[in-house]
Amino acid sequence: xxxxxxxxxxVPYTPGEQPKLSKMIKLNTNENPYPxxxxxxxxxxxxxxxxxxxxxxxxxxxxxxxxxxNLGVAxxxxxxxxxxxxxxxxxxxxFFNSDKPIIFPEVTYSFYDVWADLFxxxxxTFALKxxxxxxxxxFCVDNGGVVLANPNAPTGIYESLEFVEEVLKNNKDSxxxxxxAYIDFGGNSAISLLDRYENLVVVQTFxxxxxxxxxxxxxxxxxxxxxxxxxxxxxxxxxxxxSYASIEAGTAAVNDKEYFEQTRNKVILTRxxxxxxxxxxxxxxxxxxxxxxxxxHKEKAAADIFEELKKRGIFVRYFNKPGIDNYLRITIGxxxxxxxxxxxxxxxxx
Amino acid sequence: xxxxxxxxxxVPYTPGEQPKLSKMIKLNTNENPYPxxxxxxxxxxxxxxxxxxxxxxxxxxxxxxxxxxNLGVAxxxxxxxxxxxxxxxxxxxxFFNSDKPIIFPEVTYSFYDVWADLFxxxxxTFALKxxxxxxxxxFCVDNGGVVLANPNAPTGIYESLEFVEEVLKNNKDSxxxxxxAYIDFGGNSAISLLDRYENLVVVQTFxxxxxxxxxxxxxxxxxxxxxxxxxxxxxxxxxxxxSYASIEAGTAAVNDKEYFEQTRNKVILTRxxxxxxxxxxxxxxxxxxxxxxxxxHKEKAAADIFEELKKRGIFVRYFNKPGIDNYLRITIGxxxxxxxxxxxxxxxxx
Numbered sequence: 006x007x008x009x010x011x012x013x014x015x016v017p018y019t020p021g022e023q024p025k026l027s028k029m030i031k032l033n034t035n036e037n038p039y040p041x042x043x044x045x046x047x048x049x050x051x052x053x054x055x056x057x058x059x060x061x062x063x064x065x066x067x068x069x070x071x072x073x074x075n076l077g078v079a080x081x082x083x084x085x086x087x088x089x090x091x092x093x094x095x096x097x098x099x100f101f102n103s104d105k106p107i108i109f110p111e112v113t114y115s116f117y118d119v120w121a122d123l124f125x126x127x128x129x130t131f132a133l134k135x136x137x138x139x140x141x142x143x144f145c146v147d148n149g150g151v152v153l154a155n156p157n158a159p160t161g162i163y164e165s166l167e168f169v170e171e172v173l174k175n176n177k178d179s180x181x182x183x184x185x186a187y188i189d190f191g192g193n194s195a196i197s198l199l200d201r202y203e204n205l206v207v208v209q210t211f212x213x214x215x216x217x218x219x220x221x222x223x224x225x226x227x228x229x230x231x232x233x234x235x236x237x238x239x240x241x242x243x244x245x246x247x248s249y250a251s252i253e254a255g256t257a258a259v260n261d262k263e264y265f266e267q268t269r270n271k272v273i274l275t276r277x278x279x280x281x282x283x284x285x286x287x288x289x290x291x292x293x294x295x296x297x298x299x300x301x302h303k304e305k306a307a308a309d310i311f312e313e314l315k316k317r318g319i320f321v322r323y324f325n326k327p328g329i330d331n332y333l334r335i336t337i338g339x340x341x342x343x344x345x346x347x348x349x350x351x352x353x354x355x
Numbered sequence: 356x357x358x359x360x361x362x363x364x365x366v367p368y369t370p371g372e373q374p375k376l377s378k379m380i381k382l383n384t385n386e387n388p389y390p391x392x393x394x395x396x397x398x399x400x401x402x403x404x405x406x407x408x409x410x411x412x413x414x415x416x417x418x419x420x421x422x423x424x425n426l427g428v429a430x431x432x433x434x435x436x437x438x439x440x441x442x443x444x445x446x447x448x449x450f451f452n453s454d455k456p457i458i459f460p461e462v463t464y465s466f467y468d469v470w471a472d473l474f475x476x477x478x479x480t481f482a483l484k485x486x487x488x489x490x491x492x493x494f495c496v497d498n499g500g501v502v503l504a505n506p507n508a509p510t511g512i513y514e515s516l517e518f519v520e521e522v523l524k525n526n527k528d529s530x531x532x533x534x535x536a537y538i539d540f541g542g543n544s545a546i547s548l549l550d551r552y553e554n555l556v557v558v559q560t561f562x563x564x565x566x567x568x569x570x571x572x573x574x575x576x577x578x579x580x581x582x583x584x585x586x587x588x589x590x591x592x593x594x595x596x597x598s599y600a601s602i603e604a605g606t607a608a609v610n611d612k613e614y615f616e617q618t619r620n621k622v623i624l625t626r627x628x629x630x631x632x633x634x635x636x637x638x639x640x641x642x643x644x645x646x647x648x649x650x651x652h653k654e655k656a657a658a659d660i661f662e663e664l665k666k667r668g669i670f671v672r673y674f675n676k677p678g679i680d681n682y683l684r685i686t687i688g689x690x691x692x693x694x695x696x697x698x699x700x701x702x703x704x705x
Contacts, residue, residue: 008530008554011453017590020413040405055390057569063370090593103361123591180358204358219407219599240367241473243440249569250600
């Protein structure tokens, strides 16, 4: 018996590349092409240096309240964490303690099975339909918990609130996590269903629509009962997860509603344009309601296009996984970046 | 069966109060009375706003390298997290997966049993000696893991490196975590033992000696094998734990060695002075090598002194726990704060 026998063995999630070329176009990790609100900059410049010597507010009250006010919900319905990954990990730990498997689609955010393995939660996946949409019946089986990414990743497909409600109705004995990382790019949030479903947890992030992947802020919205359970777990893990800097910067970002609307609308417009350009060049893709498009080419293999783009300093995401290994996940950049991307594609496909 | 049956039930750690009075003296959560280095301010003022839209470096290379260089170890021996609580939580999850109980003293950092409960790790505690020191024999029993806070909290007692080595020698089949949150205030770090003990994990923090509790930075130093295991767990939990702001600020803090030496020496001098002042007023305490003193008064009950101080806007920490419920944990403030504290004590004890 050695200490090595007691080390937890895990197969970690592989994040997208973070290349450090001086000139590159980064369309591989679904970041926002625009910087955060100017209000964030102001707040960061004006931080009170003396405050850093003190522990930050463990209740994160300022940011929790700003998010709650923005959504029009009570602040005891909001939980904040270090990016939505932290929030989802805490939610898995808090709510998925049944002997029955939790369920989610085979093709979805690839962190779900990683968390299940880490926390030793049994899980079962089901296949998507041929068009990558989800058959709601697959969510209507006996289970220990439900996770639904809506819009789904990496497909980009948004399922209607009627679909989400069907899942909730059929799973009254399980907590249903709806992971809405991309909801601000066109979908309707399940937050509007919270009053009617006490088993619902909605998770969102500042990393996409608020241009703050670098600050690490995510949040959950649920009933006060479920939020309290998550906070109990949080206080049992790390009382002070959010730095003074991130609390202040996050609050400033939430409060600048105008900038938020402007940038998310720009991303949506660029995406709609990109759909046309991709179609012109022989790509097909499920209709996306996110800040990325999951596309396949009728002739040229995705893996080849991926490598050719990389040679030109353009990074998109390629998943070498059965069923989706002929697809590229292309993050929506600025109009200028997309032009360079399409110019490169024209070269590659010529 | 309801979703409520599968919610994890925990008794969370209770952090010290974070009162928000405009005028108060805060000697209750072992924070540093001095602000962080001016270099931290410069770096925060100069952050590239455009970088916040991108995910930060998941490998945290810049900060890891700065810490490693500062300690004179290879950078594959360093793991960085969101405060030492995050680092310790990850270490518990990574290394304590035996059916045998992990062991630590009954009176120590009160988060250890909370993490054990959270992760369902069996644990066993043992009593301190009457003088609050640890009998090394209590660490020399069959176990699934060892945690030693050195200096210990809330006692402030530092055990020698010979003691730590004795623990390591007798626990070759367990990972031994040495939690050195307060080591910079006078002790010798067990990092010097790393080359000889492959089962050793040393954990330190920026929250005390580096005045950065508000930024949330902690780290572990261990063999590349153990650091890799921790990183695998981290990547399975949250790939991006450290924000761009905290990576930059942390690096600036580590690199300002002069300021670090100045402020920690000031705290040590104030502490030694405080010991004399406490003795004069009828307090006794174990000799402290930390930035706090754990003191009891020969006549007046700790709980009463605690309340009287609070009325005067002076916050110290009181643990209502058998064996230590007549003690106060007093964080070392500035000389000016300590003068006000002693003036208040004189009133209270008069």
